[in-house]
Amino acid sequence: MNTQTASRLGLILLLAPLLVWLTALLILPHVDMLLISLRERVAPQVYERSFANYTEFFIEPLYWRTFARTAIMSISATAITLLIAFPVSYYIAKMLRGRSKSFLFLLCLVPFWVSELVRTFGWMILLRESGVVSNVLQWAGLVDGPVEMLYNDAAIMVGLVYTSMLFMVVPLVSILDSLDDSLVEAGYDLGGNGFTVMRTIIIPHAMPGIVSGCIVVFMLTLGNYLTPILLGGKSSMWFTAQIYTQFITRFNWELGAAFGFLLLALSTIIVWTGLKLSRQTLSETMG
Amino acid sequence: MTRLDENNNEIDLECRDLRRTFGNFVAVDNVSFGVPKGDFFSILGPSGCGKTTILRMMAGFLEPTSGDIIIKGKSMLNVPPNKRPVNMVFQHLALFPMMSVAENIAYGLVRQGMNKSDTATKVKSALERIGLPGSGDKSIKQLSGGQQQRIAIARCLVLEPAALLLDEPLGALDLKLREHMKVELKKMQNQFGTTFIYITHDQSEALVMSNHVAVMNEGRFEQIGTPQELYYHPDTSFVAGFVGDSNRWHGKVDAIDGSVIRVSTSDGISLLSVPAGGEKLVVGDEVDIFVRPESIIIAHDEARAQEMDNRLSGNVVSVLFNGANSRALVRESKTGGELDVALPQTGEFSGLSAGQQVFLGWGKQQSKAFASVNSPTNKGHGG
Numbered sequence: 178m179n180t181q182t183a184s185r186l187g188l189i190l191l192l193a194p195l196l197v198w199l200t201a202l203l204i205l206p207h208v209d210m211l212l213i214s215l216r217e218r219v220a221p222q223v224y225e226r227s228f229a230n231y232t233e234f235f236i237e238p239l240y241w242r243t244f245a246r247t248a249i250m251s252i253s254a255t256a257i258t259l260l261i262a263f264p265v266s267y268y269i270a271k272m273l274r275g276r277s278k279s280f281l282f283l284l285c286l287v288p289f290w291v292s293e294l295v296r297t298f299g300w301m302i303l304l305r306e307s308g309v310v311s312n313v314l315q316w317a318g319l320v321d322g323p324v325e326m327l328y329n330d331a332a333i334m335v336g337l338v339y340t341s342m343l344f345m346v347v348p349l350v351s352i353l354d355s356l357d358d359s360l361v362e363a364g365y366d367l368g369g370n371g372f373t374v375m376r377t378i379i380i381p382h383a384m385p386g387i388v389s390g391c392i393v394v395f396m397l398t399l400g401n402y403l404t405p406i407l408l409g410g411k412s413s414m415w416f417t418a419q420i421y422t423q424f425i426t427r428f429n430w431e432l433g434a435a436f437g438f439l440l441l442a443l444s445t446i447i448v449w450t451g452l453k454l455s456r457q458t459l460s461e462t463m464g
Numbered sequence: 465m466t467r468l469d470e471n472n473n474e475i476d477l478e479c480r481d482l483r484r485t486f487g488n489f490v491a492v493d494n495v496s497f498g499v500p501k502g503d504f505f506s507i508l509g510p511s512g513c514g515k516t517t518i519l520r521m522m523a524g525f526l527e528p529t530s531g532d533i534i535i536k537g538k539s540m541l542n543v544p545p546n547k548r549p550v551n552m553v554f555q556h557l558a559l560f561p562m563m564s565v566a567e568n569i570a571y572g573l574v575r576q577g578m579n580k581s582d583t584a585t586k587v588k589s590a591l592e593r594i595g596l597p598g599s600g601d602k603s604i605k606q607l608s609g610g611q612q613q614r615i616a617i618a619r620c621l622v623l624e625p626a627a628l629l630l631d632e633p634l635g636a637l638d639l640k641l642r643e644h645m646k647v648e649l650k651k652m653q654n655q656f657g658t659t660f661i662y663i664t665h666d667q668s669e670a671l672v673m674s675n676h677v678a679v680m681n682e683g684r685f686e687q688i689g690t691p692q693e694l695y696y697h698p699d700t701s702f703v704a705g706f707v708g709d710s711n712r713w714h715g716k717v718d719a720i721d722g723s724v725i726r727v728s729t730s731d732g733i734s735l736l737s738v739p740a741g742g743e744k745l746v747v748g749d750e751v752d753i754f755v756r757p758e759s760i761i762i763a764h765d766e767a768r769a770q771e772m773d774n775r776l777s778g779n780v781v782s783v784l785f786n787g788a789n790s791r792a793l794v795r796e797s798k799t800g801g802e803l804d805v806a807l808p809q810t811g812e813f814s815g816l817s818a819g820q821q822v823f824l825g826w827g828k829q830q831s832k833a834f835a836s837v838n839s840p841t842n843k844g845h846g847g
């Protein structure tokens with residue numbers, strides 16, 4: 178056996194587990210889901226191929242409203258996360274040096290050492306009617322009775338932004354770290370002010386990091402289940418909850434599968450639009 | 465009020481008792497100088513002596529601890545970098561990679577609020593002047609190192625600054641391009657007539673391009689002068705050692721006869737020299753003696769070197785052939801010390817080879833004695 182075939186065999190053997198994993202866990206379930214979403218139950222145990230599940234989504238206002246609301250909330254959460262994370266990342270990457278830099282960066286990581294469930298319960302302890310914030314407000318005399326801060330959109334937003342922060346800060350810090358200080362200085366030297374230097378030099382440089390952070394945060398938010406349900410309660414109207422209901426409560430796998438594919442399509446379209454608007458390519462932002 | 469220098473040139477830019485400390489460390493120590501309009505002024509010094517610190521204070525990126533910077537008659541203290549009439553060419557150029565060549569050059573003009581058509585005309589003429597017409601739409605990465613260099617300079621010069629500050633702009637280039645860019649830079653400076661303040665640790669860059677050079681060491685200016693003054697009349701032993709190559713001896717003053725001193729060196733020879741540092745020397749003072757390789761006469765027979773004030777003989781250790789700048793390394797026979805000697809271009813020594821005996825001699829005016837300062841930075845750099 179010559180070395181070339183040997184190395185090729187080695188490559189195949191190396192790739193084999195990955196291929197098995199991809200096929201078994203990603204491709205097969207998705208193909209199966211697609212098939213399920215494209216059938217309609219006409220009688221017990223009898224199925225027919227049809228688009229009925231997809232048409233149902235557009236006919237029933239609750240479904241597509243939830244869908245639209247989830248998309249808008251996710252986009253807003255992504256935008257808010259970016260607005261908060263950018264100055265934080267800039268401060269960490271450009272203003273700090275040495276010890277304090279790694280310390281602050283670590284501080285952003287700390288909340289992620291506990292599970293999302295625990296973190297979300299933490300927010301519930303703070304925001305509920307008998308919670309910390311409510312008690313502090315009463316003690317300070319700012320409100321008369323207990324206030325309920327859970328189960329509204331603001332609570333959902335707080336939870337989502339909090340959960341997503343790290344995934345925005347990490348790519349931003351690393352891309353801002355790679356910005357040569359002398360470029361910023363050259364911007365000022367040539368007559369730029371804080372605003373124009375930010376707009377013409379810092380943001381264009383950080384664009385791949387901004388876009389990749391936004392993609393990750395948007396996907397995580399759109400597919401999030403725990404945070405909207407726990408902090409938003411019944412009023413959360415999150416699309417993943419709708420999928421859950423179809424699969425688990427209603428035992429309507431056909432509709433649930435269709436919803437799953439619609440969510441996939443939605444996130445693909447929004448990410449694609451985002452890339453086009455920011456004139457970035459996927460390979461550039463992820464590479 | 466405008467100040468004038470000794471030749472009645474208008475002083476464009478001036479530093480007065482400029483000082484900057486970092487904690488207890490004094491990076492720039494009471495430096496004062498004035499640069500006349502249109503001058504090519506270099507600050508030459510070893511790494512870490514505080515050159516960049518001075519430049520960054522002029523550009524406005526660092527606050528001076530004390531002292532004043534005056535540009536065009538106005539104090540620049542508390543004026544932010546974007547309001548100062550000077551521009552800086554950064555060591556690694558700092559061209560904006562997200563913009564095209566034309567956008568880079570237009571950057572400052574746009575910030576000044578110049579309209580589109582005027583900006584475009586200015587950018588076009590700037591590109592023509594630096595020999596890159598039609599490159600406006602290229603991206604920075606498409607240009608060679610030397611072309612990027614010119615863009616970085618043009619980007620500043622279109623703003624017609626009172627002075628252009630350059631921080632070792634040739635440092636990142638390879639040797640050949642560096643030689644070429646030296647000439648190019650000087651040409652550009654002539655063409656635009658802008659004052660250049662140029663920082664370098666490479667003495668040949670400073671000597672070739674500048675009208676005036678300040679030699680800097682450990683935060684202070686040792687001497688300011690024309691390249692010729694620094695080379696032929698160094699004020700301090702640091703300057704003598706740093707500018708150009710020198711053979712160097714350490715010794716004690718044996719006798720003083722008017723303006724001539726006799727020094728016995730630590731390796732046991734006796735040399736006639738002139739005191740050069742301006743200090744008053746007395747018998748017994750420790751001195752350093754510097755002799756340029758090209759001041760030494762080399763001869764095959766003893767008679768030729770006979771009339772010189774200082775005479776030595778030795779054997780060639782090696783010939784360092786470099787065309788017109790060829791040198792011979794000679795081991796002195798009495799002490800075993802090595803001397804660097806320039807070979808004359810008469811062809812007489814083209815056959816010189818290792819092992820041959822040669823006779824060396826030089827005049828007392830060519831050996832300059834400075835009172836010895838026993839600091840470690842005063843060592844080295846000699847031939």
Ligand SMILES: Nc1ncnc2c1ncn2[C@@H]1O[C@H](COP(=O)(O)OP(=O)(O)OP(=O)(O)O)[C@@H](O)[C@H]1O
Pocket residue numbers: 486491509510511512513514515516517518665
């Ligand atoms: N921000 C700073 N904090 C502390 N020390 C500094 C700072 N900037 C410069 N220094 C010190 O000041 C001294 C002079 O630095 P500077 O950068 O001016 O040197 P330089 O002459 O430009 O050297 P080089 O030729 O290597 O660029 C150095 O010893 C450096 O360590």
Ligand SMILES: [Mg+2]
Pocket residue numbers: 515516517631
């Ligand atoms: Mg420097």
